[in-house]
Amino acid sequence: MSELRFDDLRGEEVVYAIHRQDRTFLPDREHCPLDPTVPGGAETEIPFPSFEIAVFDNRFPAFEAPGGAAEVVVYTDRHDGSFGGLAPGRAEDLMWVWRNRYAELGAREDIAYVMIFENRGVEVGVTLHHPHGQIYGYPFLPPVPAAEWASDERLGGCAPCELLRRELTDGARLLLQSEDVVAYVPHAARWAYEVHVVMRRHRPSLLECEPGELRGLAQTLQSLARGYDALFERPFPYVMVVHQAPTADAGADPPGSPRRRGHLHVEFYPPLRTAEKLKFLAGSEQGAGTFISDTLPEETAVVLREAIARAA
Amino acid sequence: MTSGPHERTPPERGDGAAERTPEPEAETARERFGPLTLLRTRKADGRALLLFSHEEAEV
Numbered sequence: 597m598s599e600l601r602f603d604d605l606r607g608e609e610v611v612y613a614i615h616r617q618d619r620t621f622l623p624d625r626e627h628c629p630l631d632p633t634v635p636g637g638a639e640t641e642i643p644f645p646s647f648e649i650a651v652f653d654n655r656f657p658a659f660e661a662p663g664g665a666a667e668v669v670v671y672t673d674r675h676d677g678s679f680g681g682l683a684p685g686r687a688e689d690l691m692w693v694w695r696n697r698y699a700e701l702g703a704r705e706d707i708a709y710v711m712i713f714e715n716r717g718v719e720v721g722v723t724l725h726h727p728h729g730q731i732y733g734y735p736f737l738p739p740v741p742a743a744e745w746a747s748d749e750r751l752g753g754c755a756p757c758e759l760l761r762r763e764l765t766d767g768a769r770l771l772l773q774s775e776d777v778v779a780y781v782p783h784a785a786r787w788a789y790e791v792h793v794v795m796r797r798h799r800p801s802l803l804e805c806e807p808g809e810l811r812g813l814a815q816t817l818q819s820l821a822r823g824y825d826a827l828f829e830r831p832f833p834y835v836m837v838v839h840q841a842p843t844a845d846a847g848a849d850p851p852g853s854p855r856r857r858g859h860l861h862v863e864f865y866p867p868l869r870t871a872e873k874l875k876f877l878a879g880s881e882q883g884a885g886t887f888i889s890d891t892l893p894e895e896t897a898v899v900l901r902e903a904i905a906r907a908a
Numbered sequence: 909m910t911s912g913p914h915e916r917t918p919p920e921r922g923d924g925a926a927e928r929t930p931e932p933e934a935e936t937a938r939e940r941f942g943p944l945t946l947l948r949t950r951k952a953d954g955r956a957l958l959l960f961s962h963e964e965a966e967v
Contacts, residue, residue, distance in 0.1 A: 643951065648962065653955035692942040693960050807942070 598658055600735075608739050611658055619656035622723055625675060629655075630726035632673045647673050648686070649693050651731075658732060662706045665733030669693060669712075670726065677727050678831065679714060680821030687818050691810040694838065695802035697731050702801075702843030707733035709741055709842045717833025719867050719874060729836075737842055741858075744839065748857060756839075756859035759783075760794050769897040771904060772819055776812035779820055781897040786887035788869040788896050789827070791820055794861040800841035801860055817862060823904030824864075828871035835865040 598613040620629055629641045642650045650670040657666035671682055671690060679687070694712050701710045714729035715722050747755035763769060763780045771791060772779040779793045793816050799805050805813070817836075824832035841858025869875045869890055880886050936949045947959040 639952075641951070642957070642959075644959065647959050649960040651958040651960070652951065653957075655955070689944060689960065689962075692944055696941045696944075696946065696960070 597660065598663070600663075609736055613656070613658045616656045616658065620723060622718070622725075628675055628724065628726050630668070630670045630724055630728055631675050641668070642670065642673075649689060651693065651697065654730070659735065661704075664707055664735040665701050665704070665731070667697065667701075667731040667733075669697070669729045669731060671729070672727055675726050678716070678821065678825075679727060679729075679836075680818050680825060682727070682818070684815065684818065687814040688811050691802065691805075691814050694731075695805070695810070698802050698840060698843075701731065701733040704733065705844070706735050708737050708844040709734040710840065711738075712838040712840075714834075714836040716836070717831065717867075719833040720835050722833075741839065741842055745842075745857060754798055754857070754859050756794055756861050757798055759792075760796070768894045771823075771897060771901055772816050774812050774816060776809040777816040779816055781893040781900065783893060785893040785896070786889065787865050787867070787875060788889065788891040789824070789864075789866045789900060790893075791864045791900070792861055793817055793820065793864075795859065799860045800856045800858040802838075802840065805860065813862075819904060819908065820864065822907035823900060824866065826907035827900065827903040828868065830871065833867055835867075837863050837865070839863060 598611050601610050601612065602608070603610055623629065627638075631640050631642075632645050632647060633640045633643045635645055641652055641655070647670075649672070651667055652670075653660070654666040654668050658664075659666050669690075671677075671679060672686060679690075682690070697712070698710050701707050711732045711734065712729065713732070744755060751758050759782070760778060762783065764778065766783070769781040769783065770778065771781065772793075776796055777793060778796060779791055781790060782792050793813070795805070795809065795813070797809075799809065802810070821832075821834075824834065839858070839861050841856055841860075867874050875890075880888050936947065939946050939948070941960070943962070944960045945963050947961070949957050949959070951957050
């Protein structure tokens, strides 16, 4: 069981999950725990010879009931591949799986915030290469969604709605647009190739989305992921995080409530600033909390648009 | 490893629903969620395992 300690100096929680120190680390292909279980072979995490999408409790959880949740989402039973390379129908199914987990975990009293994410690449600490993501159910409201709520207050309404309006008006950083979804490098991107994928209409979470919007979200996310891979002609590492409405804590309204806050969007934080160079979080980023970027969002948006076009 | 920039994953294999009958003692249930069928079961150590598929479910 993890231990929470509150850092009174920074005003934030720190999670101690010391059992994770011994978690499976980059096993060889023959010992991938996310592969299906081959008849006669050693049992993996998924004791079936084939599957479409599997979700299970993390063997090395950062959170577990009654103090949150940590789940693994395996996108396919194929060991090789990536989110961007999934068949379009599978990516769309994944949106429904995310929706299911947001609904179920969000209904739990011990979970205040559901965060769906994918770490891709050893550069961001991936320990298993099989295409998969994770879900954390936090027993508290973490600093980032708390800051997004504060932005709503500062801007006098839904911050992602307002920021989307500004990006559409400016146009310089737009990457992809469809009827339901817009992708852009944000005006104040912290990472060189940071991208936000935002629902056009105010949808607090996946629960409020129409089926067509889920399809559009999957298509845009995959187009971006393939564009990333085309950018430097290599598998492109990133952290992909789904931002949705908190499910508990002060001010959280139930799904369907007109007062419900939050705006579904997906943020990508890629650590590469060139094909070979990583952006490190160093003195200013760690000591002051202020990112210093070597690139301009308007310029990275140009090359990302070209990469997305090449990958299409 | 992850796929290269222009490499696309070939059509998914094993796209059928889970073929193996879960352990007899495992609690299992099938339900519909959107276009998917959800099979709920538990692993031998008690952890929850959910399998989402397009297999038709008896609900």
